[in-house]
Amino acid sequence: MSAIDLRSKPSAPADLDAVSQAFSRLGGGGANPGAVRAFLAQAFEDYSADETPQIDSEDFACLLVEGWRAAEAQAPQAAPTITVGPLTGAEGRAVGYDLVRIVQADAPFLVDSVLGELAEAGVSVRALFHPVVEMGEDRRLSVILLVLDPVTQERRDSLGEGLAATLADVHQAVADHPAMLDLMRRSIAELEAGAPVAEAAVVAENVAFLRWLKSDHFVFLGARDYDYPRAVDGDYEAEAPLSQSGEGLGVLRDAERRVLRRGNEPAVLTRQMRRQMDLSEPVTVAKANLRSRVHRRAYMDYIGIKKYGPDGRASGETRFVGLFTAEAYDHVAAEVPLIRRKVANVLARADKAPGSHNEKRLRNILDNYPRDELFQITEDELLSIALGVLHLYDRPRIRIFTRPDPFDRFVSVLCFIPRERFDAAVRQRIGQILARAWGGRVSAWYPQLSEAPLVRVHYIIGVTPGDHPTPDMQQVEADVTEAGRGWVERFETALRRDGVQEVEVGPLSARWARAFGAAYRDRYDAAEAAIDLEALARVGEGEASLAVRAFRHADDSPLQFRFKLYRRGRRCRCRTSCRSWRTWG
Missing domain, CATH: 3.30.450 (Beta-Lactamase)
Structure with a gap:
């Protein structure tokens, strides 16, 4: 039977007395009964029946026995012992989960570092047990037991290597x-x-x-x-x-x-x-x-x-x-050395009337400014951007503010978007525009949503030092503004740019704008939709109901050539498409 079949049958929830009895029966224990009791009590504090419903008291005790034995076998000053493999329950039966067991000297940052490695590996953690026990001779051991959804053997091996590297960093940092x-x-x-x-x-x-x-x-x-x-x-x-x-x-x-x-x-x-x-x-x-x-x-x-x-x-x-x-x-900017001087100087140089609406709003902008940015930004840059944001709040629209890294490794971009226009698609489109403008990549993005009329997204665009373009900022601003507009607005703008008369824009938009489905809009922009609509308008009836458009994008290589096939009425069969391509040689 498969692990999935086994996991479809929930077991009775475990209780501490039953687990303790099963633990002793399965050979758990030793010369330090106090440490054993503490080990079991701490592990059971982390137990929740709904996390692993297929694991009963016997299975849970078996898991803890193996963890205890590993702790007893851990030598003083030894490197972490990491085991990744299928979890077996009582009598060796498979329970449909994997187990990560880590035994090591106790130290700060162990659990969050381990969970960070598992999250980055895309592993689903079902349950976590972390008893910390005194083993005598001033030895304090951490036993981390993680129940996971099953993964392949290759991923188990990779997880073990990643956890070893992570914990080596932890212990080096703590030791030094x-x-x-x-x-x-x-x-x-x-x-x-x-x-x-x-x-x-x-x-x-x-x-x-x-x-x-x-x-x-x-x-x-x-x-x-x-x-x-x-x-x-x-x-x-x-x-x-x-x-x-x-x-x-x-x-x-x-x-x-x-x-x-x-x-x-x-x-x-x-x-x-x-x-x-x-x-x-x-x-x-x-x-x-x-x-x-x-x-x-x-x-x-x-x-x-x-x-x-x-x-x-x-x-x-x-x-x-x-x-x-x-x-x-958590500290407000005015309480943090180094940035408090920047903030105070910016407020003084802005010279807003004390107690005025603009002075209070400027303080709020500075207090809510990305903290990492406040540490890195110069006073002149902060003054310029803060005043720009202040002006923007009275006239909400899409706007970006950029700050290049002094070591030329990235560009920091604050993008403000009217709240009613913001969604995940807009955020993604703007990120793509920024990455393309600097010939880089979106290394990170941090949104800030509040009751304010503007949503702020902080983009970090990674670049190659000394080997990236310097974009035309007016064009970047225009592209970002366009990306933040709705599909219908962008479609109508594209029609006007293609020379469609104003009186015809409304009817064409009403009929066709929403005819381009979500999959199309994810792949093509509104300008392409306007071109496709024009091509469709030239497609006739009967024998003339099929047309082909050949084109290249500006960034295509000489070896790239694109084709689109247009047909009225029923869908075009693959055989018909191939005949059309043959007419093009």
């Missing part, structure tokens, strides 16, 4: 956490001792930010020291390799992991980095190229702290990577 805090303290002390190129108030704000990070507002995952390459004349060498002045910590123990460059490129002092080094403050906040496998799946935040040499110029930097904590995002 004290060393990373020491390195941060040293960086703060060096900065306080003097940053020759910065004003005292600027240095004080930068130091306050670093202290704020240490106060549970940043999850430190890796750190590394770099020295900037210098030429014989003392100037910086652009595109020269950066030298590591010490061993990396946490996830940056691996010298091949790049923070600001792609994985297949060496760590060098790029022209963009050199420009940023000359213009920026002692502390730089940006997004790293590395995605975190620890705690939550996201691009890590990069904190760069300059080191200064005897000549008063930056001689290198200490790089930290990690994630801002949830508490860091």
Whole structure:
């Protein structure tokens, strides 16, 4: 019988007494009965009968016995023991699920990191049990048991490898956490001792930010020291390799992991980095190229702290990577060092009357501005965009605001869309337009929906540094605006552009606009629909009821040629279509 057949027969819900008795009967237990009781009680706290209805008390006890035995067998200081395979119940019967069992020394971030790996692999988790037990001799073990929908053996092998890599990152970050805090303290002390190129108030704000990070507002995952390459004349060498002045910590123990460059490129002092080094403050906040496998799946935040040499110029930097904590995002902007100064200066430069409608709305815009953007954006950029958004709220329409990454790795785009026009299709069309404009890809998008008349979508468009087009922003704005209009509006506009008289647009739209189905609209734009309608109008009756259009798109290669077949009345058979193609050679 198949696993599906087995899972179609729910079992009686498990209860703790029955599970405990079955656990003992199946050989569970040992010299530490207190640890066994704690193990069973914690596991049962996570039990819910409706998650795995085919697993009864005997099956659940069998699962826990295997978990307990694995914990007893785990050697001190050993790497995590990971098992992925079919779940068997009492008497070895298949229950139609897979099991992931992970035994390791207890540490922070284990469960959320494991769940992040499973989610990225597209695996459905049915149940999770996570007892943490004291095994004596100051050994505290985490036993993670996950019941999954069954997967193929190839996916099981891939899951095991992914979980091993994820947990290696977790344990490296946790093991080196004290060393990373020491390195941060040293960086703060060096900065306080003097940053020759910065004003005292600027240095004080930068130091306050670093202290704020240490106060549970940043999850430190890796750190590394770099020295900037210098030429014989003392100037910086652009595109020269950066030298590591010490061993990396946490996830940056691996010298091949790049923070600001792609994985297949060496760590060098790029022209963009050199420009940023000359213009920026002692502390730089940006997004790293590395995605975190620890705690939550996201691009890590990069904190760069300059080191200064005897000549008063930056001689290198200490790089930290990690994630801002949830508490860091909960604070209003006016409470967060580094960005509070930007916000205060923007409000002062905007010069809106205190207490006025515009001043209150501008404050609201700044308070709700994407927090990651506030850390990375310059004061001038923030002022320009915030005033643009303020103006937009009184005249709701589709509008985009862009900010290029100073290291030329991505473009950040804030897109505002009237709420009544926003849907998933509009969001997707706009993302495609932006990616095409910069010759890149939509790396991420973050929507913000509220009671405000405008929906905000924050797009991150990944690009190849130094090898991407600079688009005509007026054309991009026009394309985005067009993408946000409804199909009927776009169809009518396309008819006008094709020279249809105004008096004919309404009747044609009423008859034909909605005749183009959802599948057609997903594949073709309204301009193509207008062309197709014109072609259909030329198709006659009888022998003349069939027509072919040959065309190319602007981005097609010389080897590409497209055809469309038009026919009135009944559908065209494949044999008829082939005869039509033969007439074209």
